[in-house]
Amino acid sequence: MNEEYVELVLSAVELVPPGRVASYGDIAEFVGRGGARQVGQVMSRHGAAVPWWRVVRSDGQPARGHEQEALARLEAEAAPTRAGRVDMDRGRFDFGETSPRMNFHRGSQGP
């Protein structure tokens, strides 16, 4: 796993606004490389540098081993949580709504 990939993932995480979340799989799909587990690896080793609590599991549960901390932060920024998990229908951030210019990582020229 190279540095470029790590930066790519961290950059994607930083796009998620306060009060919204993205699943590991969402991030993986957005960056277009690796899978949810690779994103998990990056977050595990380098997540401290970004709003890591906005990356949750596909079912809305916070990162393994960081449930308390993540929930506290998510609730503090008014993310839609219920019974210890994020309501993904309401809280999931759709990367499709990001500015087309954010395609930097895919080397595209945009529409």
Add this chain to the structure above:
DNA sequence: AATTTGACGACCG
């Protein structure tokens, strides 16, 4: 080279 290990995810009974 084979197996195990993860801040994971989809399916199924």
Add this chain to the structure above:
DNA sequence: TCGGTCGCCAAAT
């Protein structure tokens, strides 16, 4: 809703 199971993907044993 809740476990169990299998698939995934790269890295570490």
